Amino acid sequence: MFTEEQLELRKTVAQLLNKRADAAALRRTLESGEAFDRGLWEVLCQQVGVAALAIPEEFGGFGATVVEQHLVLEELGAALTPSPMFGSVVLAAQAILASGNTEACERLLPGIAEGSSIAALCWVGPEGRWRSKDVACTASGRDADGFTVSGTAHYVLDGAHADVLIVAASVEGEDGAIALFEVDPSAGGVTRRALPTMDLTRPMSVVEFASAPAVRLTVGDASAALERVRDIAIVALSAEQVGAAARCLQITVDYSKERVQFGRAIGSFQALKHRMADLYFLVETARSASYAAVHSLGEGLPSAAADAAVAKAYCSEAFNAVAGDAIQLHGGIAITWEHDAHLFFKRAHGSSQLFGQPEQYLEEMESFAGLHT
Structure with a gap:
């Protein structure tokens, strides 16, 4: 589904975040009182160009597509990295583009694309x-x-x-x-x-x-422009949710191989194997829904709005389920500040409410179905 260049972009972002945005770095940012790590954001923008991906070349961007941006957001979600990527690059920049105002695009978007300006x-x-x-x-x-x-x-x-x-x-x-x-x-x-x-x-x-x-x-x-922005936003959010859910599950699986109870690693117990297999299924089906939505969006398919609603509802529920089970499978340590499980749990619940609850999108899917019957 993805080109070699797109996969290389994702790999580059993942490697950079592994070096600069691990759990310890995340906690330092949270404890600093700053909204995000400005040094990391500068590197992501200047060396990788993450903010410029979905901005047209005539406005200072790379002229790539929402697909490249999607892969970056998936990695940022996996690391729970605080950054202006979502608020400035996805929401505000896409709203400026959707306005159709060439003068405003020429004036505002280059700064957003290079990361020097936040909208x-x-x-x-x-x-x-x-x-x-x-x-x-x-x-x-x-x-x-x-x-x-x-x-x-x-x-x-x-x-x-x-x-x-x-x-x-x-x-x-x-x-x-x-x-x-x-x-x-x-x-x-x-x-x-x-x-x-x-x-x-x-x-x-x-x-x-x-x-x-x-x-x-x-x-x-500008109602149609706002609807377009919301579709872009919820699909982008699904990328973050999939990345975070996959990382949360991996942390849980790794813990199950290390935690010993009754003389055995708890991951060897059949009941927990089944449970984690179910979580893996949730993550991968959520990934499929997210990728289908960004494909529809990027290609301008008639199903784009419906696919975006599916991704929002399904990825929200999947991430909530994975994060909730991760808390249980980690036992008592998961509810402590020192463990990262609670960070994923809070991101899951916060993201599911952002842009409207999943139930709202289930209702919208029913209306989409009505239009096509």
């Missing part, structure tokens, strides 16, 4: 529905006089340290039309605060806008 997408309210019409902010004004945005955006990935904010807002006087706006985070009327999160490896923030000056990026209604 954040401000979209949803406290309910976290992540639907195109459920935006947290409103905009008022006119093209001739300029716009302002007001409202409070929740669950903003990389929002507290972003250099530019992309805001989805309903435009007053335009019959509920949704538009994308660019806001300078240092402008008057913008307040940012970090959110306490269960998953410490995924920093989020609340961003409040009080008549903050904004530049409109889109013409007409």
Whole structure:
């Protein structure tokens, strides 16, 4: 399914993360109070070019596809690496591209592609529905006089340290039309605060806008653009989930070979063999769902939205199951801060809620099925 170049890219990222982003390095980052390791991010961007992969060449990127980006995210997920890859490169950069605003793309995307600039997408309210019409902010004004945005955006990935904010807002006087706006985070009327999160490896923030000056990026209604961004995001999330689930299972299998009980390694007991075989099946079927979704997305297939919904629902449930069983199979040590199992468990639950709960996507799959009957 993948070319030699794509597999080599994944191998390169995996080797770099093994050297620079092991469990000890992750804990140092979490304990430092920083959102991510800026030195590691610089290496990933400058030496590997991870942020430039899915950005077109005319906007400072490599002009690759979402497939290459997918493989990188799978490795970042396996290491639970905190980075601006998801919030800035996947969400915000794809929103800028989806806006169709060439001037904004030429001005904003090169910095994101080289990793020197971080962008954040401000979209949803406290309910976290992540639907195109459920935006947290409103905009008022006119093209001739300029716009302002007001409202409070929740669950903003990389929002507290972003250099530019992309805001989805309903435009007053335009019959509920949704538009994308660019806001300078240092402008008057913008307040940012970090959110306490269960998953410490995924920093989020609340961003409040009080008549903050904004530049409109889109013409007409941007709902379709937001739907496209969400599909890209949930497929990218599935890559992280698969990578993390596979690593979590490997850690559990390795432990089962070392932990001795009743004179035998616990991995030799038939009941645990069956249990881990079931987890392996879950990981591999989740991987298949994730790869199918990114293929559909990359090829622009009619089934892309439905495949993305399948990946979101299935990969969320699979990762939750693997992480939950890893806690049990590790016994008492798994619930201690010193062991890494709890980090995977928290990432699993946090990711399953991000962009909407799996149940929401099951409902959407039913609607997709209705359209094709």
